[in-house]
Amino acid sequence: MKRPISMLDVVVFLMVAFAIIIGGLVYVKAPPAIVLLTAGVTLIIMAIMRGIQWKDIEKDIFDTMQKILLPALILLAVGMLIGAWMISGTIPLIINYGLLVLQPSIFLIAALLICSITSILTGTSWGTIGTVGIALMGVSTGLGIPTEYTAAAIITGAFFGDKLSPLSDSTIIASALTEVNLIEHIKHLLSTTMPGYVISIFLFVILGFQLNEKQYETGNESVVLITGTLQDSFHLNPLLLLPPLLVLVLVFKRSSPLPVFMLGIITACVLAVAVQGSSLADIAKTLSDGYVGTTGVEIVDSMLSQGGLQSMFSTVMIFFASSILAAPLKTTGILQLMIDTILKKVKSSKAMMTCSLFLHGGFYCVTGNFSSSYAVMGPILSPLYDKYGLHRKNLSRSLEDTGTAIGPGIPWGISAVFIMNTLNVSVSQYILITPIIYTGVIFALIYIYTGFSIARNNTVPIEALPLKSGSSDRQEHSKSVDSL
Numbered sequence: 001m002k003r004p005i006s007m008l009d010v011v012v013f014l015m016v017a018f019a020i021i022i023g024g025l026v027y028v029k030a031p032p033a034i035v036l037l038t039a040g041v042t043l044i045i046m047a048i049m050r051g052i053q054w055k056d057i058e059k060d061i062f063d064t065m066q067k068i069l070l071p072a073l074i075l076l077a078v079g080m081l082i083g084a085w086m087i088s089g090t091i092p093l094i095i096n097y098g099l100l101v102l103q104p105s106i107f108l109i110a111a112l113l114i115c116s117i118t119s120i121l122t123g124t125s126w127g128t129i130g131t132v133g134i135a136l137m138g139v140s141t142g143l144g145i146p147t148e149y150t151a152a153a154i155i156t157g158a159f160f161g162d163k164l165s166p167l168s169d170s171t172i173i174a175s176a177l178t179e180v181n182l183i184e185h186i187k188h189l190l191s192t193t194m195p196g197y198v199i200s201i202f203l204f205v206i207l208g209f210q211l212n213e214k215q216y217e218t219g220n221e222s223v224v225l226i227t228g229t230l231q232d233s234f235h236l237n238p239l240l241l242l243p244p245l246l247v248l249v250l251v252f253k254r255s256s257p258l259p260v261f262m263l264g265i266i267t268a269c270v271l272a273v274a275v276q277g278s279s280l281a282d283i284a285k286t287l288s289d290g291y292v293g294t295t296g297v298e299i300v301d302s303m304l305s306q307g308g309l310q311s312m313f314s315t316v317m318i319f320f321a322s323s324i325l326a327a328p329l330k331t332t333g334i335l336q337l338m339i340d341t342i343l344k345k346v347k348s349s350k351a352m353m354t355c356s357l358f359l360h361g362g363f364y365c366v367t368g369n370f371s372s373s374y375a376v377m378g379p380i381l382s383p384l385y386d387k388y389g390l391h392r393k394n395l396s397r398s399l400e401d402t403g404t405a406i407g408p409g410i411p412w413g414i415s416a417v418f419i420m421n422t423l424n425v426s427v428s429q430y431i432l433i434t435p436i437i438y439t440g441v442i443f444a445l446i447y448i449y450t451g452f453s454i455a456r457n458n459t460v461p462i463e464a465l466p467l468k469s470g471s472s473d474r475q476e477h478s479k480s481v482d483s484l
Contacts, residue, residue, distance in 0.1 A: 005333040007341070009050070013334050017043060017325070018363075021372050026412065032371045033317035040324035047328040057331045064323040064379075070258065071176035072319050075312045077261040078167045079290070081247075082122055083307030084268035086291035087283060089234040089276050090243050094121065095132060095303065096230045099139075099223045107145060108204040111136045111153040119161020121244050123168040125404075125415070127306055128158040130422050135226055135299055137423055148429040149207055155408050155419060156200045156436045163193055163404050166257055169315045170370050170404045177322070177378035178396040182257055188393040191453040192401050196439030203433060229300045235275050243268040315371070322375030329380070339383050349388040353448045356381045356395065361402035361441065368413025370403040391455035401440035409437040 017039045024035030044057055085091045098114035114136070119128040133154040140150035162168045164186055175185035230236065247264040265287070272278040290308025293301030329335045346352045360381070364373040378399060385395050407415030411427045420426060431437060447453045 005337055007337070009332070010334050010337055010341075013043060013046065013329065013332070016046065017329075017376070021376070025369050025372065025414075031314065032369055033314060033321045036318060036321035036325050036372060036375060040321060040326075040328065043325065043328040047332045050332065052328070052331055057327050060327040060331045061323055064326055065320060067179065068176055068319045068323060071172050072316045074172055074182075074257050074261065075169055075316055075319075076309055077258060077265065078123055078169075078172075079307055079309045079312035080265050080287045081167065081261050081268070081307070082124075082127075082311075083286040083289075083291050084265045084272065084283070085121075085243060086304055086307055087276065087278055087286045088240060088243065088268040088272040089236060090240045090268055090271070091118075091122065092230045092234045092304065093236045093238075093240045094118065094244075095135075096227050096236055098132075099135070099227050105208065107140065108149055108153045108208050109201065111140075111150060112157045112200065112204055115154050115157025116161045117157075119158045119168075120165045121161075121167070122306070123162070123165040123171075124306075125158040125162035125168075126418055128161065129154055129419060130302070132303065133158065133423060135303065139223055145211065147423070148425055149204075149211075149433065151419070151423045151425040152430040152433040153200075153204055154423065155430060155434050156197070159405060159408060159415075160193065160197050160436060163189055163400055167261075169312075170374075170400065173315075173319070173371060173374050174378070174396045174399045174403070176319075177374050178382050178392045178399070180391075180393045180396045184393050185396045188397050188453070188455060189400060191447065192397060192440045192443045193405075193436070195443050196405075196436035199435050199439060203435065207433070225297065226300055226303075229295050229297045233295045233300075235277075237275055240271055240275065243271065318371045318375070322371070325375060326379045335380060338380060339387075342384060343387060349390060350448050352384055352388055353390070353394065353398070353454075354445065356384060357398050357402055357441070357444060357448070360399055361406065364403050364406065364413075365410055368407075368410050368416075370399075370407065373403055374399055386457070389457050391457045393455055398444060401444045405440040406437055408434065 020039040020042060021035055024030045024038060025032065028035075030038075047057060048054060082091075094117065095114075098110070098117065103110070115128050115132055118132050119125055122128065136154055137147065137150055140147065162170060165171060166182055166186060171186065171189075172182060174180075175182045178185075243264045246267060247260055250260040250263070269283050269287075272283055273280070286308065288309050290306055290311050291304055293304030295301055295304070342352070342355065346355055356377075360373060360377045363377055364370065378395070381395055382392055385392050407413050408419055409427060409431050410416050411420075416427050
C-alpha cells in the first residue's frame with residue numbers, strides 16, 4: 001500500500017542518492033553512468049518498499065527517455081561529425097591555419113582564439129585541451145612563456161567554446177534536461193559568458209605586453225613539426241572549410257541540429273573521397289570507431305585521434321541513467337513536495353533564481369561532475385521557473401554558469417583533474433588568471449537583481465501567487481511537474 005510522502009522521506013531519499021553519487025564519483029571513481037544507474041536502482045527499490053507500483057515507475061522512466069532520445073541521437077551524430085571532419089582534413093586544416101599565424105608577441109591571444117575555435121567546432125573542451133592545448137604548451141615552453149599563462153589561455157578558450165558549441169555534450173545535456181531549444185540556450189548563454197571572455201582578452205593582452213620579447217628567440221620547432229606533419233599527411237585545401245561553415249550557418253539560422261549535422265557528415269565524407277582519396281571502408285570505420293592518426297608523430301597523432309559513434313556511447317548512457325534516477329523522485333511525489341516546500345519559502349522570482357543558482361552550484365562543487373548535477377537538479381528546478389513565469393532557458397544558463405564554467409576551478413572535479421594531469425599545472429596556478437571560471441556566476445547574479453537578460457514566459461505571471469492547499473494554483477503547478 002502506498003504511504004503518504006513526508007519531508008523525512010525527501011531527506012532520506014536525497015541523502016541516499018547524494019551519498020551514492022558522491023561516493024561513486026569521488027571515492028570509487030566509477031563512471032558517471034554507472035553511478036547514476038546505481039543511485040536510480042536504489043531509489044526504485046526504496047520506492048517499491050514504500051508501496052509504489054513498478055508500472056508507475058516504468059512509465060515515468062520511459063516518458064523521460066522519450067524526451068532525451070533526440071539529444072542522444074544528436075550526440076551520436078556529433079561523434080560521427082568529428083570523425084568525418086578529421087578524415088576529410090577539415091580539422092587538420094583549421095589546426096594548421098591556427099598554428100601558422102602564431103607569433104611570440106600575440107601568443108597568448110592566439111592560443112585563446114585557436115582553442116576557442118577548435119572547441120566550438122569540435123564541441124569538446126577536453127579534446128581541445130588534450131590535443132591543441134598540449135601542442136600550445138609545448139610551443140610556450142620553447143618560447144619561454146610561463147606555463148600558467150598558457151594554461152589559462154587554453155582553458156579559457158576551451159571552456160568558452162564548450163559552453164557555446166552546438167556540438168558540446170554539456171550544452172546539449174543542459175538544454176535537453178530543461179527542455180530548452182539548443183540554439184535558444186546558446187544565445188542566452190552569451191550574456192553571461194561573453195563578459196568574462198572579453199575580460200580574459202584584455203588580461204592576456206596585458207600579460208603579453210609584460211613579457212620580455214627576448215625570451216622568445218628560441219624558435220618554434222613544435223609549430224614547424226606539427227604544421228609540416230599535417231601538410232605532409234593531408235591535402236590541405238580551403239575547400240575543406242565548407243563542412244563547418246555549412247553547419248554553423250544552418251545551425252545559427254535555427255535549423256534543426258540533427259539534419260544539419262548529418263549534412264555536415266555527408267559533405268565531409270564527400271571531401272574525404274574527393275580531396276584526401278579515402279576509401280569508403282576507411283570512412284565507415286572512422287564514423288564508427290573514430291579517426292586514428294597514423295603520422296608517426298606522437299603529438300600530431302594525439303591531436304587527430306578523435307570522434308566516432310563509440311566515443312559518445314558513455315555520454316549517451318548518462319542520458320538514460322539520469323532517466324532512471326529521476327523517475328522514482330517523480331513517481332513517489334518527492335519532486336512535487338520539494339518544489340512546493342521551496343515555493344513556500346521564497347517570496348520572489350529573484351530569490352528563487354538565486355536559490356537555484358547556489359543549489360546547483362553547491363551540488364556541482366560536491367560531485368565535481370556536470371552530468372550528475374544536471375541530471376539531478378535540472379528536472380527538480382525546471383517547474384520553479386515555470387511557476388514564476390520565467391523561461392527555462394534562464395535555468396539552463398544557470399546550470400552551465402555553475403557547472404561547465406566553474407569545473408576547472410574545483411580541484412577534485414573531473415575537469416580540473418583532467419587539466420592538471422594533461423597540462424601539468426595546478427588549479428592554484430591558473431585560477432586567478434582564468435576569470436571565465438567565475439565571471440559567469442557574478443554576471444548571473446547581477447542580471448537576476450537588475451532584470452537584465454532575464455527571459456520571461458509571458459503565458460504565466462512573473463511573480464508566483466501564494467500557494468494554498470487545494471488551490472487551482474497548486475493544481476497548475478502539479479501539471480508542470482507531471483510534464484517532466
